[in-house]
Amino acid sequence: MPMPLWFGHVNKRVFNPRELRKGIRPVMTHIGRVSGATHRTPLDAMPVDGGYLFILVYGSRSDWVRNVMTAGEATLTIEGADVELTSPVLLDTDEAWKLMPSTPKRPPRIPKIDEYLFMAAANR
Numbered sequence: 869m870p871m872p873l874w875f876g877h878v879n880k881r882v883f884n885p886r887e888l889r890k891g892i893r894p895v896m897t898h899i900g901r902v903s904g905a906t907h908r909t910p911l912d913a914m915p916v917d918g919g920y921l922f923i924l925v926y927g928s929r930s931d932w933v934r935n936v937m938t939a940g941e942a943t944l945t946i947e948g949a950d951v952e953l954t955s956p957v958l959l960d961t962d963e964a965w966k967l968m969p970s971t972p973k974r975p976p977r978i979p980k981i982d983e984y985l986f987m988a989a990a991n992r
Contacts, residue, residue: 894946896953900931901938907931913944916967919988920944920953928958928983942987953987960984 894913899906909932914921924933936942936956944951959967964984 894944896932896936896942896944898932898935898942899939901935907935913946914968916969916986919986920951921959921964921967922985922987923964923981924958924983924985925981928985933985936985936987944987952990954990955988957986958983959986 893910896909896911896913897906898909911922911932914923924930926933928934928937936953937958940956941952941954942956944953961982961984964986967986
């Protein structure tokens with residue numbers, strides 16, 4: 869079970885702006901499915917073969933995931949470089965773990981998180 873969505877709304881309004889100002893984390897730029905506005909969301913992005921994997925801490929119902937799924941594309945900025953992402957696919961835990969390398973950088977399993985998002989990198 870993901871974290872409650874109400875905490876995601878707090879995160880979006882309080883912590884995300886701080887993370888964006890720091891400029892350290894990867895940032896996904898995506899278009900709002902209702903407003904059409906451009907949104908920037910700081911995320912943890914795990915490079916995997918052919919693209920990136922995202923742990924959906926708030927589940928697939930979070931705004932940024934729904935925006936990306938609707939648009940079918942987004943841009944990920946990592947260390948100043950833009951990567952065009954396409955073809956979003958929701959994955960369960962087993963599918964996601966098959967994509968992750970088995971190196972020491974592999975993140976620990978997060979209890980109760982069972983949804984992940986894979987996006988193909990168009991220019992990687």
